[in-house]
Amino acid sequence: MKTPGATTTSISMPDLMTAWLRSHRNVAIQSLSNLLKNWLTSLMTMMVLGIAMGLPLLLYILLVNVLNLSENFDGKPRISIYLNKQLEEADIKRVLTVVNEHSNTQSFRYISPEEALADFQFRSNFVDVLNTLASNPLPGVVELIPSYTDPVKLRSQIMELEKLQEVDTVLADLLWIERLFSFIKLAESVVILLALILGLGVLLVLGNTIRLSIENRRNEIEVVKLVGGTNSFVKRPFLYLGFWYGIGGAISSWFLVHICLLFLSGPVELIAQSYRDHYALVGLTFLEGLVLFAVSSALGLLGAVLAVYRHLRIIDGSL
């Protein structure tokens, strides 16, 4: 008894492969042209998807901009390292090497006790008082500007510095930076939460759209199955439909976000000017754009898969 698979058709293996690819290409084009044929309905669905994805995206972009601002901000924390008094030249060199070699050091400056004294004399009115002192009361100080303002990194850096024998105390104003970071963390969580909720919304919208499309083409599905269409052949157009919806949703959310940024760029520039600064809002980078398209088309595909598996089983049962 022959296996049923062997009696399919007279098509040989390589032909089957090209036939499969051809079928995919045809279906992809056909489902796209179906979408374009009913462009108004498609556009509306895509705009719903665009809004659902655009909201968390916009928040994310704003967050990126806030982070950007805080990086460029002149109020970066400075770490002041007060050295012990009466250090040898070699000891100071050792401290400076340690500071220099730390991964989180952007720049640093050593202020010797003499320089500090001269500076102090220059700035204050205590010249006379200072002159009465037998020795220079000021310690040497290393002023350090860290590369990253992440409070966790700053804390560990400070701890390391404090361990040095030559170091007396290390001072840094961490409080406001910690607050800023906890706000940013909160905002990040909000973005993630929103993205999850609205991602679910995208899935539901797509699932419903594709369910309707399956219902509309129920007759076609039945006929295709009657004349020997495989389940994957039946499913394929709907999966591509989901994929195209995803792409359309990505495009519309991209536009939404950039229109919003355009709208916001004026007020932002005004604020920047009031601080005698200049700041241009950043939009999506190329890579972020790619991620947007990948995520969106994946969501589209997933929504389609869910709808197709649920509803084709019903149709299967009715045959």
Next chain:
Amino acid sequence: MILFDNVSKRYPGGKEALSDVSFGIQAGEMVFLTGNSGAGKTTLMKLIIVLERATKGQVIVQDVNLNRISAKHIPAIRRNVGVVFQNHQLLFDRNVFDNVALPLYIAGFQHREVGRRVRAALSKVDLTQKEKAYPISLSGGEQQRVGIARAVVNRPSLLLADEPTGNLDPELSKEVMDLFIQFNQVGVTVVIASHDLGLISRLNKRQIKLHEGKLL
């Protein structure tokens, strides 16, 4: 070609549509399946294209035991069988060409080959001029001929027709029957379910008579 061995089919709900039916159809035969509505003709056809499965007995078509095949292999079975339905089962959102081409698209034929085969099938049913027409604009007889063209476009060795003349007047019925006879003459096995006894008796072909699910 087709072998039914003690086949019974009971639908959920208790009604036995076929009981202990045994018969064989040779390759190249043309056979009529007759009997009143509800005699089990449609169920028998459904078993051949695995729209239903037998509750008991063996159904063997083209050397394949249909009771044993998995759902995955059903499409392959159907591709080797051309089926003509009483209600045509045409798709009204596409033209005649695309309707007939459907089985070829499914089987993955090349574009040029699709065109060649579709035109050959349409010329057999004498509808070459209607290639671009939509089914809605065709008469009942023409729609049925489109259905036949679709059934034969893949050059199946077995052709099933369930009441193909059910909705047609006698003259159109004869035309459609003539088409089936032509296919049979080039070697296709043809099984036609019909209760148009007048027409059948004139054709002098073997009949398989069903009555309330039993072979007469």
